[in-house]
Amino acid sequence: MIVEADDVLPVRSTEDVVRVRQEVRSRTAAVGFSLVDQTKLITAASEIARNTVIYGGGGTLRLQILQNTTRRGVRLIFEDKGPGIPDIERALTDGYTSGSGLGLGLGGARRLSNEFDIASKPGEGTTITLARWKR
């Protein structure tokens, strides 16, 4: 697999969340995603970006364009050095929130992605990787 582009964006504020969405929109459009697929990844990115700001205390997004022999895709790696997620299964449960949300962001983002991974250590931070392929 070839990583065609690899950029890092800050994810520290509400404005950054807006910018992340715009960036994901332009990348997925450039790769040729359909409107539905664009919207799915943008929405997933919006969820994880906002979690990164609210719960992770801010972090970064690595945005990659992927190309393997048969298909192209976009991978998003959100990283923060926040408190981490103590119970990942529980965090993924629809309706669970430790704040004042709906508790749907994490589970929703997983359903909106083709690949989804959470790595988190309490006290050290959280890395969430999402990818979606062009259909």
Add this chain to the structure above:
Amino acid sequence: MANAYISLPELISKNQTTLLHDWISLQRQTGAFNRRIKEEVLLEQSRGLLTELCSALQAGAPNDLKATEWSATRKILEEVSGTRTSLGFTPAETATFVFSLKEPIFNLLFAKTDSNVEKQQQEIWGINLLIDKLGLYTTEVAQSARENVIARQQQELIELSTPVVELWEGILALPLIGTLDSERTQVVMENLLERLVTSSAEFAIIDITGVPTVDTLVAQHLIKTVSAARLMGADCIISGIRPQIAQTIVHLGLELNVVSKATMADAFALALRRTGRSVEKRVASPKNGSL
């Protein structure tokens, strides 16, 4: 005579008045400057820059403008760039103001009969590079100021803007256009609720055609508004859910628990029906076929 070596900072500080005089008259000659900038401002900024440059050099500031020794100089340059940009100077003209300091300084250095030719050459080269950096810094400042303006404008463009409009007696519409991330969303939603009270409307149509992304935050705003409206005796209809948004909402697992219609027109027709009204196409009479 084996004269004592005079360092560049010393030379500049000793001849500050002459330098300033020469520099200003040089600036006057290049007509573009004095046309738009006030004499006092020009004098004050030139003196300020020369003074700060001098004290930074005397403090042995390194050749890197980012160093703290240069902070006062940077501040003056930022000011210079700011006033000139607002007066319509181009970044090149502003930088030229700084570059024009080279001539009087070089004149001074050349006039110095120094035994140490090599040292003198080094100094000339050093001050040359330094003034280049100072000039380029004004350009950088101007550029980032411009970028800030652009970023602010973009931010304002995507910031939610929303009037509550009365479509018919008892039917309000809130066409949402923009992103719902900012604090202002709350205000917009509260506006709608207030208008519901003052107009005692029965229906509110919230149109989200202009909302690029519907995620859990947007949903939360919608859900809260819909339930608050319900408590006040008004029903909400959400319109403008585009196909790709509908699919995403399902995947997110969102339940909006509210009547929705594809378009604002459909929602309006529904609200009219529900309030006992109907819209009919008038059948044109064959005799006088006008509308």
